[in-house]
Amino acid sequence: MSRKGGGKHVSVSEMTTVRLMMPTDGNILGNVFGGAIMRYMDEVAGIVAFHHARKNVVTASIDRMDFYAPVYVGNLLILKAAVNYVGKTSMEVGVRIEAEDPLTGTTAHTGSCYLTFVALDWNSKPSRVEPIIPVTADEKRRYREAQARRKMRETASSRKR
Secondary structure (H helix, E strand, O other): OEEOOOEEEHHHOOEEEEEEOOHHHEOOOOEEOHHHHHHHHHHHHHHHHHHHHOOOEEEEEEOOOEEOOOOEOOOEEEEEEEEEEEOOOEEEEEEEEEEEOOOOOOEEEEEEEEEEEEEEOOOOOEOOOOOEEOOOHHHHHHHHHHHHHHHHHHHHHHHHO
16 A cells, blocks of 8 residues: 555565575585575565665675574475565665464474665666555564664764765
8 A cells, every 4th residue: 555655565566575495595415505595585575675766776884694593405484574664765675584484384484684775767777666555563563673774784884984
């Protein structure tokens, strides 16, 4: 749902994807490569950002990625992504990564990450993005936390100059 001039609800662009982890995703002992997980994470986050902005988006940054538990070949990789915050031309997309053993149904939270995307116009210049409207308590919490992360990034960036 979108309101004229008021932004879009988070639910408009959030998504969950599921992928079966195949031998090409892992090493010889059956552990899935972290880089493969990060690729799938960036892909789903990019789709969510594109869906929100309805224009080309590029990954500007990825916050620290911690892996909490292993993912194995044969697991279902579950990626839950949503826009947490929108600035003028950028968006933070949060991704929760889970692994499910398809035989037992046991699911483990294996990682979380925040990615920043910038929307681009037809000339590849940053382009304004509609704000989001957080509705649920969880969406409002993620919005506040994303604002705090944005301020920390800006502070760290200004110190580097």
